[in-house]
Amino acid sequence: MSEEKLTFAIITCSDTRSEKEDTAGAALEQLVAEQGWTCVSRVVVKDEQDQIAAGIVDAADNMAVDICLTCGGSGLSLRDVTPEATMSVCDRNVPGIAEAMRQHSLQITPYAMLSRALCMQRGRCIVINFPGSEKAARENWEGVVAVLPHAVKMMAGGGH
Numbered sequence: 426m427s428e429e430k431l432t433f434a435i436i437t438c439s440d441t442r443s444e445k446e447d448t449a450g451a452a453l454e455q456l457v458a459e460q461g462w463t464c465v466s467r468v469v470v471k472d473e474q475d476q477i478a479a480g481i482v483d484a485a486d487n488m489a490v491d492i493c494l495t496c497g498g499s500g501l502s503l504r505d506v507t508p509e510a511t512m513s514v515c516d517r518n519v520p521g522i523a524e525a526m527r528q529h530s531l532q533i534t535p536y537a538m539l540s541r542a543l544c545m546q547r548g549r550c551i552v553i554n555f556p557g558s559e560k561a562a563r564e565n566w567e568g569v570v571a572v573l574p575h576a577v578k579m580m581a582g583g584g585h
């Protein structure tokens with residue numbers, strides 16, 4: 426468990442799932458809690474770029490969370506627009522986190538290379554695109570969870 430008390434928002438991007446059916450978002454919320462961190466919001470929005478972008482802006486600007494996790498919409502389906510929504514409202518790319526997620530997942534399945542997931546920064550909030558499958562979301566979390574406290578510390582002006 427980390428000493429840092431990080432705050433999270435989770436945005437599941439899906440045309441077919443309600444919050445009750447959102448097992449990946451629920452799993453991420455559980456994984457956040459297991460670290461002793463707080464999930465201040467978990468919502469499901471349609472696979473629409475404007476809705477996803479609005480959710481990211483709300484989490485970063487209004488809720489002022491440290492980390493916004495999107496869940497779903499980062500594959501090759503024509504309805505998958507989460508990376509585009511993320512790019513549209515974020516300032517800086519943080520490619521290493523998305524690369525680490527793919528690298529971790531590639532050790533489990535070759536399909537990981539089909540992910541278009543991004544990690545970007547909006548002000549002092551990191552936005553990370555996670556897969557919509559519960560299994561894949563859990564696997565990706567394992568690949569990056571250890572660096573999250575340090576990333577938040579760096580955004581707040583902390584040293585290396």
